[in-house]
Amino acid sequence: MIKLFDRNNNIAILIAGIFSIIIGLGVARFAFTGLIPAMLDDYITIKFVGILASLNFAGYLGGSIFSIFIKDINFKVYLYRLGVFLAITTTFILAFSSNDTLWLIGRVLGGFAGAMCLIVGTSIVMQKLTIKSKTKAMGIHFSGIGFSILTTDLIARFVLSMGYTWRDSWTILAIFALVLSVYSMYILSFDKEIKQNAVKVKFDFTIFTPFVIVLIIAYFTEGVGFVVQATFLPDIINNLKGLDGFGSITWTLVGVAGIPSCIIWMLLAHRFGSSNIIIIALLLQAVGILIPVLSSNVYLNLLSGVLYGGTFIGLVALFMNLGGQLSKGNPVVLMGAMTSSYGIGQVIAPLYSVYFIEKYGSYDYALILTAVIVVAGAILLLLAKKFEPEIE
Known part of the structure; x- marks a missing residue:
């Protein structure tokens, strides 16, 4: 003790x-x-x-x-x-x-x-x-x-x-x-x-290969995918027919699913490759985002919370880990670019969500747009895999 x-x-x-x-x-x-x-x-x-x-x-x-x-x-x-x-x-x-x-x-x-x-x-x-x-x-x-x-x-x-x-x-x-x-x-x-000895950082922009640029864009889409549920999930669930009061339970499941997620995703990335696992995690997250739009089934919507909690933490670790591997030993510039991209997605998503919620009186359009953006990130990364450099 x-x-x-x-x-x-x-x-x-x-x-x-x-x-x-x-x-x-x-x-x-x-x-x-x-x-x-x-x-x-x-x-x-x-x-x-x-x-x-x-x-x-x-x-x-x-x-x-x-x-x-x-x-x-x-x-x-x-x-x-x-x-x-x-x-x-x-x-x-x-x-x-x-x-x-x-x-x-x-x-x-x-x-x-x-x-x-x-x-x-x-x-x-x-x-x-x-x-x-x-x-x-x-x-x-x-x-x-x-x-x-x-x-x-x-x-x-x-x-x-x-x-x-x-x-x-x-x-x-x-x-x-x-x-x-x-x-x-x-x-x-x-x-x-x-x-500490003063470390001079050299801004090496040659790291911004076509694959890295797509990775940064994909991280933007994950910033969008992270925010909508991070901001509104309990209220989204409570507004579904017959699910009033289940929002808090769903949010609790987000936390439970999030605890082991980082370790699991990183182990999978080590075995099957980071970019492959990122694509799978993004698609699973999109499924979780769409569930409240497609169904008011209580178990499916509880699953949406599990899918969200089980992906968003792991995706941050996966993107940052891959970015670090592609940064040629000098991650400051690339980490700054990736963090900015993710952050811009985070700032934008709540604003367009509010616009759709106020216009249509429903979360559906905000969720559909968010899922489309996340899937687009997965598709872009899949197409860019042919440009992916080998990581030593």
């Missing part, structure tokens, strides 16, 4: 990393999705939800790109702590403020906080781990994304089930994040300042 408070213990580092993801993504991002049905009942509109989601992803995009170019590990620790602070503070805003402007600013800062907790936090975890196979360790670390959805959803649902309001849920979630932050900030720091 004492070793769990040892900053250099690998298990402690992995636990702290998962706590960071729960704080930055679970509390500051995904909990919002689970609480949308309750907030729609007495406070926000679906249009405002879309705007808030778009701004949240814009904040995440900005933080992601910014973090890619930060090399000093000591500065990363400060940025990580800033992210934890912002994640908790912006959650308290949702609990106690009724000012729309504060909510808008809070969601942007919450998105930035998510990038600091996930991307910067992950780089600190990588630096501190002394495990030989860091790839396997990262599979455990990224299972935190699934845990972040599951834990925050269960907490929010429990508070609501006790007769309290969605604002009370935000308060409890903020306090929960505050408790986790004490441990994660203590472990994810260093006993003394780490001395």
Whole structure:
């Protein structure tokens, strides 16, 4: 037990990393999705939800790109702590403020906080781990994304089930994040300042081969595919005939399916090739997106949550892993391009979704367009396979 408070213990580092993801993504991002049905009942509109989601992803995009170019590990620790602070503070805003402007600013800062907790936090975890196979360790670390959805959803649902309001849920979630932050900030720091040699990054644009360009476009389509369900899934399910109340269960299944997904997809990629597995995962995600359009069967729609949770985390890992392999040992430029592409998809998708929802009074058109975009990404990648370079 004492070793769990040892900053250099690998298990402690992995636990702290998962706590960071729960704080930055679970509390500051995904909990919002689970609480949308309750907030729609007495406070926000679906249009405002879309705007808030778009701004949240814009904040995440900005933080992601910014973090890619930060090399000093000591500065990363400060940025990580800033992210934890912002994640908790912006959650308290949702609990106690009724000012729309504060909510808008809070969601942007919450998105930035998510990038600091996930991307910067992950780089600190990588630096501190002394495990030989860091790839396997990262599979455990990224299972935190699934845990972040599951834990925050269960907490929010429990508070609501006790007769309290969605604002009370935000308060409890903020306090929960505050408790986790004490441990994660203590472990994810260093006993003394780490001395590093300055690394000069050479911008080698020859990495942008036809296949890499298609990979970047395909990652954009996954950014679109990720967002619509990440933003609206519980409300989508609740609006289906006979499924009112099943939205929260579906969202819980997203978290459960997400926990092992990264490890499973990476193992499959190692055996069958990353691009092949990305295509399969994209097509499975498209099927999950279309299920609420084609059927109101309860089991099929619960399956849609499993397909979503089981693909979106794995796809991020698959794309980033393949991009790293194609970057010729200098991933900064390619990672920046891929992250930007994914982020643009995230920002756009909630906005066109709101347009279709308001125009037609249904999620169907937004879901159909999203599925078409995701399938287009899979087809483009399939066609581009003949240009795929061999990876040593």
